[in-house]
Amino acid sequence: MTRPTIVLTDRGWDDADIERQLCDDAGYDLVDVQEPAGEDALVRAVTEADPVGILFCWAPVTARVLAAAPRLAVASRLGVGLDNIDLPEAARRNLTVTRVPDYCVEEVSDHVVALVHNWARGVTAFDRDVRDGRWRPGMRDLRRVRDLTVGVWGLGAIGSATAAKFAALGCTVVGHNRSVVVPPAGVQVVSPADLLARSDVVSLHVPAVPGATPLIGATELAAMRPGSLLVNTSRGALVDTDALVSALRTGTPGAAALDVLPAEPEVPEVLRAAMTGPDAVDVTITPHVAFSSTASVTELRVRATEDLLRVLREEPPRDPVPLPSP
Numbered sequence: 001m002t003r004p005t006i007v008l009t010d011r012g013w014d015d016a017d018i019e020r021q022l023c024d025d026a027g028y029d030l031v032d033v034q035e036p037a038g039e040d041a042l043v044r045a046v047t048e049a050d051p052v053g054i055l056f057c058w059a060p061v062t063a064r065v066l067a068a069a070p071r072l073a074v075a076s077r078l079g080v081g082l083d084n085i086d087l088p089e090a091a092r093r094n095l096t097v098t099r100v101p102d103y104c105v106e107e108v109s110d111h112v113v114a115l116v117h118n119w120a121r122g123v124t125a126f127d128r129d130v131r132d133g134r135w136r137p138g139m140r141d142l143r144r145v146r147d148l149t150v151g152v153w154g155l156g157a158i159g160s161a162t163a164a165k166f167a168a169l170g171c172t173v174v175g176h177n178r179s180v181v182v183p184p185a186g187v188q189v190v191s192p193a194d195l196l197a198r199s200d201v202v203s204l205h206v207p208a209v210p211g212a213t214p215l216i217g218a219t220e221l222a223a224m225r226p227g228s229l230l231v232n233t234s235r236g237a238l239v240d241t242d243a244l245v246s247a248l249r250t251g252t253p254g255a256a257a258l259d260v261l262p263a264e265p266e267v268p269e270v271l272r273a274a275m276t277g278p279d280a281v282d283v284t285i286t287p288h289v290a291f292s293s294t295a296s297v298t299e300l301r302v303r304a305t306e307d308l309l310r311v312l313r314e315e316p317p318r319d320p321v322p323l324p325s326p
Contacts, residue, residue: 003027003028003029004027004028004029004051004052004071005028005029005030005031005049005050005051005052006019006023006028006029006030006031006051006052006053006054006055006308007030007031007033007045007046007049007051007053007054007055007069008030008031008032008033008055008056009033009042009045009054009055009056009057009059009061010033010034010056010057010058010059011032011034011057011078012057012058012288012292012297013297013301016030016032016034018298018301018302018305019032019055019301019305020032022302022305022306022309023305023309026309026312026313028052028053028309028312031045031049031051033045033059038060039060039062039064039065042059042060042061042065042068043064043065043068046065046068046069047068047069049069050069050070050071051069051071051072052071052072052073052074052312053072053073053074053075053076053308053309053311053312054069054072054074054075054076055076055078055304055305055308056075056076056077056078056084056085057077057078057079058079058084058264059084060084061075061084061085061086062086062089063086063089066086066089066090066093066095067089072093072095073095073096073311073312074095074096074097074098074308074311074312074317075090075095075096075097075098076097076098076099076304076305076307076308076311077097077098077099077100077304077321078100078300078301078304079099079100079291079300080099080100080101080102080103080104080291081099081207081208081234081235082097082099082207082321083207083208083209083210083235083237085097087321087323087324088323088324088326090323091323091324091325091326092326094326095323096311096317096320097320097321097323098304098307098308098311098317098318098319098320098321099304099319099321100299100300100303100304100307100319101157101319102157103291103296103299103300103303104158104290104291104292104293104296104300105157105158105161106161106293106296107290107291107292107293107296108158108161108162108233108290108291109158109161109162109165110165111233111259111286111289111290112162112165112203112231112233112290113162113165113166113169115231115233115257115259115284115286116145116148116150116166116201116203116229116231116257117145118257118284119143119201119229119255119257119282119284120142120143120144120145120148121142121143121145122139122140122142124284125139125140125282126139126140143200145169145170145171146169146170146171147171148166148171148172148200148201149171149172149173149174149198149199149200149201150163150166150171150172150173150174150199150200150201150203151173151174151175151176151190151195151196151198151199151201151202151203152166152173152174152175152176152187152203152205153175153176153192153195153202153203153204153205153206153215154175154176154177154178154204154205154206154234155175155176155177155181155183155184155187155189155205156177156205156206158205159175159177159203159205159206160181160183160184160187162203162205163175163183163184163187164184164185164186164187167184167185167186167187173186173187173188174187174188174189174190174194174195174198174199175187175188175189175190175195176189176190176191176192176195177189178206192220193223196220196223196224197223197224197225198225199224199225199228200225200227200228200229201228201229201231202224202228202229202230202231202253203231203232203233204216204230204231204232204233204234204238204239205233205234206234206238207234207235208234208235208236208237208238210237212237214237214238214239214240214243215238215239216230216232216238216239216240216243216244217240217243218240218243218246218247221243221244221247221252221253222247222252224247224252224253225252225253226251226252226253226254227251227252227253227254227255228252228253228254228255229253229254229255229256229257230244230253230255230256230257231256231257231258232256232257232258232259232260233259233260233290234260235260236258236260236261236262236263236264237262239258241261241262241268241270241271242270244256244271245270245271245274245281248274248281248282248283249274249279249281254282255281255282255283255284256281256282256283256284257283257284257285258283258284258285258286259285259286259287259288259289259290260288260290261285261288264287264288265287267285271283303318303319306318307319
């Protein structure tokens with residue numbers, strides 16, 4: 001007898017052994033698409049598999065993809081953000097959507113701290129210079145991290161952890177959140193305008209809304225302190241790339257550290273061009289790895305798959321996503 005299937009649309013790790021074993025133990029076959037796929041490829045894969053559940057990471061789970069799976073009951077996000085699934089369509093189809101909202105709090109906040117130290121102490125810049133055969137210890141001005149004012153835009157779990165770590169380092173920390181929250185100890189809640197004007201470092205920790213205007217555009221960049229640092233470990237769509245490159249050329253802000261880009265894995269051409277040559281802007285890019293550690297990825301894979309299986313057993317999921325009214 002053929003067993004029902006679950007489709008793993010894409011993954012950022014080497015194998016699907018964890019997901020496959022959990023599904024097999026529960027009586028399901030896992031179809032591993034393996035490579036990040038566009039909408040057309042996913043429609044074909046889902047049509048052929050006819051799944052009852054979808055595990056998805058970065059793949060676009062659009063209305064067409066959902067329509068190609070008439071038996072689908074649940075879609076489980078291998079991650080936090082929900083900007084790559086059509087939630088209104090999921091609601092219309094009476095699907096359950098889950099995610100794993102808190103698996104990488106330590107990793108992302110650690111990554112922000114690392115990016116800020118890298119900028120303040122010039123680690124990457126000095127390493128590249130030495131590799132190119134130069135020895136110039138005075139090539140850039142270095143900063144004392146404790147003396148920085150760090151602005152954390154978004155005080156959810158990750159933003160609050162980030163703020164607490166900088167406060168523990170002795171930094172002055174200000175934060176902003178769109179809803180009322182109790183901030184971590186030592187963190188002053190301010191308006192966005194005050195945060196931009198006062199901060200040596202601005203770190204973004206807010207979700208992206210598909211189709212929305214970028215949170216950080218020319219106006220916001222111009223309001224930052226000259227020579228300051230913009231850090232984005234949330235979503236590439238939060239920052240207007242063209243405006244960022246233009247602002248970096250004026251020195252306001254003076255640098256950017258990005259773990260996310262608007263259309264990964266592509267680096268926008270305007271940004272790629274600005275990073276080379278004698279007048280290159282000060283940008284550090286990591287390939288969307290802020291979430292990642294051996295521990296966090298294992299936790300993510302287990303929790304996302306187990307929540308999907310809970311729904312298929314008609315049990316309440318651990319981390320359901322509230323859906324809009326259909």
